[in-house]
Amino acid sequence: MFLLSSRITGKREVGRGMWVITVDAQAIAATVRAGQFVNLGWSPGPLLRRPFSVYRVNGDEIEVVLKDVGTGTAQLLSMRLGDEISCLGPLGNAFSLSPSGSNQLAHPARARRAGLGSGAGKSIALVSGGLGVAPMPLAAREAHALGMTVTWVHGARTEGDLCSESDGDDVIWATDDGSRGFAGNAVAAAPDADLVLVCGPNRMLAAAAARWPDAQVAVETYMGCGTGVCLGCAVPLVRGGYDRACKEGPVYRAADVDWSALPSHLSYAITA
Ligand SMILES: Cc1cc2nc3c(=O)[nH]c(=O)nc-3n(C[C@H](O)[C@H](O)[C@H](O)COP(=O)(O)OP(=O)(O)OC[C@H]3O[C@@H](n4cnc5c(N)ncnc54)[C@H](O)[C@@H]3O)c2cc1C
Numbered sequence: 247m248f249l250l251s252s253r254i255t256g257k258r259e260v261g262r263g264m265w266v267i268t269v270d271a272q273a274i275a276a277t278v279r280a281g282q283f284v285n286l287g288w289s290p291g292p293l294l295r296r297p298f299s300v301y302r303v304n305g306d307e308i309e310v311v312l313k314d315v316g317t318g319t320a321q322l323l324s325m326r327l328g329d330e331i332s333c334l335g336p337l338g339n340a341f342s343l344s345p346s347g348s349n350q351l352a353h354p355a356r357a358r359r360a361g362l363g364s365g366a367g368k369s370i371a372l373v374s375g376g377l378g379v380a381p382m383p384l385a386a387r388e389a390h391a392l393g394m395t396v397t398w399v400h401g402a403r404t405e406g407d408l409c410s411e412s413d414g415d416d417v418i419w420a421t422d423d424g425s426r427g428f429a430g431n432a433v434a435a436a437p438d439a440d441l442v443l444v445c446g447p448n449r450m451l452a453a454a455a456a457r458w459p460d461a462q463v464a465v466e467t468y469m470g471c472g473t474g475v476c477l478g479c480a481v482p483l484v485r486g487g488y489d490r491a492c493k494e495g496p497v498y499r500a501a502d503v504d505w506s507a508l509p510s511h512l513s514y515a516i517t518a
């Protein structure tokens with residue numbers, strides 16, 4: 247885990263009100279894996295850092311995707327190129343793409359050194375709703391490095407709310423109102439695959455759990471510290487008790503989470 251003083255180096259709009267911010271963060275860019283997140287802080291800013299999945303990595307830079315849903319995200323989006331931002335990460339557990347579950351080969355460089363192959367011929371579906379697209383470009387990069395065939399499934403309420411960027415061998419769009427692609431949600435639009443990764447509103451993850459109990463889902467909770475100390479990110483488990491999304495998560499086997507006890511009203515969810 248690194249604590250970096252970084253600069254904002256880029257900003258682009260990828261959907262209605264949906265922005266990608268690029269940040270210079272070499273040590274995090276070199277080590278982050280799909281599903282992990284960074285906790286961002288800035289001054290003047292909120293007392294607590296705000297967690298964001300890493301969207302893409304380009305050289306020494308990382309990207310996050312966000313919308314203005316409150317005080318912190320509004321401030322982030324009003325910052326200018328060159329402004330300083332504090333990046334803590336990479337945090338949390340990544341998606342596991344290798345057959346062994348160890349994910350050792352999911353890092354592109356390691357996969358290349360190993361001659362790829364461990365995922366060759368396997369299919370993976372990356373299923374996202376709204377801002378749940380956040381961890382998917384990195385997941386696509388890792389899956390391609392492993393030789394997998396990637397189906398990218400992305401849904402939103404309506405065409406303008408879709409994220410315009412996609413990284414699949416096949417791409418399936420879904421909109422609730424049928425304005426683009428499949429009329430319905432991304433879970434319903436997705437094909438079955440050897441491996442399924444899902445990120446989006448918690449109610450969407452619950453639907454994914456019903457269809458694919460073994461899917462890996464990246465859950466959304468409130469967070470405080472992001473490092474396992476404050477217990478502010480509790481995720482209720484089917485076996486009883488709680489995990490910390492920032493430490494044991496945010497990636498879980500879909501059927502392991504007690505979806506009925508996890509809030510489905512968070513704003514990150516509502517924007518999907
Ligand atoms: C592991 C993880 C990864 C995330 N990745 C992304 C991402 O890639 N892109 C993105 O846009 N958002 C992401 N989020 C959610 C993001 O952290 C919240 O949108 C952000 O904290 C809201 O901050 P704010 O100051 O703008 O909102 P606030 O002014 O604090 O609150 C506005 C609204 O957002 C809700 N909210 C506050 N904090 C959170 C939170 N941590 N999660 C969900 N809802 C919250 C509040 O209930 C309130 O309704 C992620 C959250 C987690 C836990």
Ligand code: FES
Nearest residue numbers: 470472476477492
């Ligand atoms: S956010 Fe503090 S323990 Fe997870």
